[in-house]
Amino acid sequence: MRYSVFSLLAQTLKGHKGWQPTWRDAAPKPEYDVLVIGGGGHGLATAYYLASRHGIRNIAVIEKGHIGSGNVGRNTTIIRSNYLLPGNTPFYELSMKLWEGLEQDLNYNAMVSQRGVLNLYHSDAQRDAYARRGNAMRLAGVDADLLEREQVRAMVPFLDYDNARFPIQGGLLQKRGGTARHDAVAWGYAHAGDRNGVDIVQNCEVTGLTLDNGRVTGVETTRGPIRAKKVALAVAGNSSRVASMAGLRLPIETHVLQAFVSEGVKPLIDTVVTYGAGHFYVSQSDKGGLVFGGDIDGYNSYAQRGNLPVIEDVMESAMALWPGVGRIRMLRHWGGVMDMSMDGSPIIDHTPVQGLYLNAGWCYGGFKATPASGFCFAHLIAKDEPHPVAAAYRLDRFASGRVIDEKGAGAQPNLH
Amino acid sequence: MRITCPHCGARDAQEFSYLGDANPKRPDGLDATEAAMHDYVYQRDNPAGRHRELWYHGAGCHAWLVVTRDTRSHAIEAVEVASTVRSGAAA
Numbered sequence: 001m002r003y004s005v006f007s008l009l010a011q012t013l014k015g016h017k018g019w020q021p022t023w024r025d026a027a028p029k030p031e032y033d034v035l036v037i038g039g040g041g042h043g044l045a046t047a048y049y050l051a052s053r054h055g056i057r058n059i060a061v062i063e064k065g066h067i068g069s070g071n072v073g074r075n076t077t078i079i080r081s082n083y084l085l086p087g088n089t090p091f092y093e094l095s096m097k098l099w100e101g102l103e104q105d106l107n108y109n110a111m112v113s114q115r116g117v118l119n120l121y122h123s124d125a126q127r128d129a130y131a132r133r134g135n136a137m138r139l140a141g142v143d144a145d146l147l148e149r150e151q152v153r154a155m156v157p158f159l160d161y162d163n164a165r166f167p168i169q170g171g172l173l174q175k176r177g178g179t180a181r182h183d184a185v186a187w188g189y190a191h192a193g194d195r196n197g198v199d200i201v202q203n204c205e206v207t208g209l210t211l212d213n214g215r216v217t218g219v220e221t222t223r224g225p226i227r228a229k230k231v232a233l234a235v236a237g238n239s240s241r242v243a244s245m246a247g248l249r250l251p252i253e254t255h256v257l258q259a260f261v262s263e264g265v266k267p268l269i270d271t272v273v274t275y276g277a278g279h280f281y282v283s284q285s286d287k288g289g290l291v292f293g294g295d296i297d298g299y300n301s302y303a304q305r306g307n308l309p310v311i312e313d314v315m316e317s318a319m320a321l322w323p324g325v326g327r328i329r330m331l332r333h334w335g336g337v338m339d340m341s342m343d344g345s346p347i348i349d350h351t352p353v354q355g356l357y358l359n360a361g362w363c364y365g366g367f368k369a370t371p372a373s374g375f376c377f378a379h380l381i382a383k384d385e386p387h388p389v390a391a392a393y394r395l396d397r398f399a400s401g402r403v404i405d406e407k408g409a410g411a412q413p414n415l416h
Numbered sequence: 417m418r419i420t421c422p423h424c425g426a427r428d429a430q431e432f433s434y435l436g437d438a439n440p441k442r443p444d445g446l447d448a449t450e451a452a453m454h455d456y457v458y459q460r461d462n463p464a465g466r467h468r469e470l471w472y473h474g475a476g477c478h479a480w481l482v483v484t485r486d487t488r489s490h491a492i493e494a495v496e497v498a499s500t501v502r503s504g505a506a507a
Contacts, residue, residue, distance in 0.1 A: 238464070240460065240461070240462035240463075241462075241464055244461075249455075249459045249460065249461065250459070250460070250462070251458040251459055251460065252460065252462055253436070253437075253460050253462050254462055254464070254487070298434050299434040299469065299485075300436075300437075300462065300467055300469065300487045301487055301490070302464040302465075302487045302488045303487070303488055303489065303490060307417060307429075307490075309428075309429065309430045342457075342458045398454060398457075398458040399450070399451075399454045399458075
């Protein structure tokens with residue numbers, strides 16, 4: 001089915017009773033050319049770009065639960081490309097450009113909203129760091145504006161500008177940044193992947209990888225064995241577990257990151273604000289809830305739920321930045337389990353096992369990377385060479401000393 | 417989450433700082449090859465389940481502890497003083 005204004009009108013006249021499922025609930029075939037493990041945003045995007053850009057038709061995405069039940073449904077929906085380092089800037093900018101054309105490309109409304117991302121600074125040192133970041137971005141062709149305090153106040157007047165400890169001095173704004181509807185990103189890639197022949201197999205958990213002479217030949221699943229010429233891992237949070245089935249150890253720890261949403265309120269904030277002094281960020285969803293997040297819980301965790309100390313910490317930051325939110329009730333919170341890589345940057349690479357490819361280590365920032373991650377991973381799988389903008393995301397960079405130290409904090413909780 | 421410190425009793429986890437996996441052992445002398453150091457610094461087993469990890473009781477007795485915890489449920493099986501587990505564990 002193709003969505004258009006005409007299909008919408010026709011359905012309106014029929015009382016919206018004729019909408020069809022947007023992807024097939026496929027049963028696994030015995031063999032695929034490429035098998036993508038993980039039906040999250042990155043896995044679905046990978047399969048879609050493999051089919052649409054590289055013409056590979058015999059592809060499946062297998063997912064242990066239902067698609068979108070992992071991190072693509074457990075984040076704060078922010079998209080941006082305000083990165084500093086050469087290994088990162090072109091990659092995230094490619095992602096931003098793919099976001100800008102995503103809905104036309106997928107024929108699916110992902111509610112991409114370029115409402116701007118504003119990083120506040122609170123000290124001279126932070127201002128200088130943001131000026132440097134903004135300059136690096138502009139040199140790489142990314143938009144960035146360094147704002148003075150009064151310019152920030154005009155955008156978001158309700159913040160606490162005269163906070164005794166962390167007065168707001170200004171901010172770095174990326175106007176093209178913003179948010180997207182996270183579930184619709186998964187659904188959109190599933191919709192478009194299905195139309196390109198991708199089998200989306202749900203409730204199919206991988207229990208083992210079958211190897212032959214150092215080469216992967218397929219997977220064992222709860223729905224039987226599936227042979228595959230190439231197997232791609234996109235199982236953020238569980239990368240270590242699945243890779244260990246092929247005898248691999250990774251420079252990754254699994255941690256839980258919580259996010260929160262308030263009750264729905266009238267439009268209050270029309271951009272994304274990050275609080276550089278604490279670790280806190282806030283935006284408002286199109287349903288009206290304030291969406292915010294903070295630090296990881298700080299210890300290895302596979303529990304897809306958070307703990308109270310982080311809630312308290314995030315609420316303290318919220319109140320320090322924006323005292324007015326104290327009158328709003330928190331509706332719910334959720335936790336996603338993420339791969340924290342040792343330098344805080346992702347891995348898109350071959351593994352030492354032939355035919356086995358790895359997309360992992362997204363730490364805090366997997367959602368914004370979804371399109372470029374899938375695009376570059378598909379390029380790697382189809383051509384067996386890294387896409388130029390993802391060439392720095394090597395698995396062996398820790399051994400070779402080429403770490404991408406964007407934030408200086410990987411999994412080590414004492415560095416946060 | 418509460419951790420039962422052998423010196424101080426059951427305390428809120430917020431009194432403690434987490435360092436990470438307690439199993440990697442720093443290679444020494446001739447064992448300290450590049451590959452062994454890379455393994456020690458970066459590679460992790462990262463199990464879903466039983467995990468031995470280092471916690472520091474900063475708001476209490478200042479002891480380093482080895483806590484055996486299930487990473488899926490946060491249930492704590494054992495808490496030992498790191499210096500009695502092996503010398504140099506907290507280094």
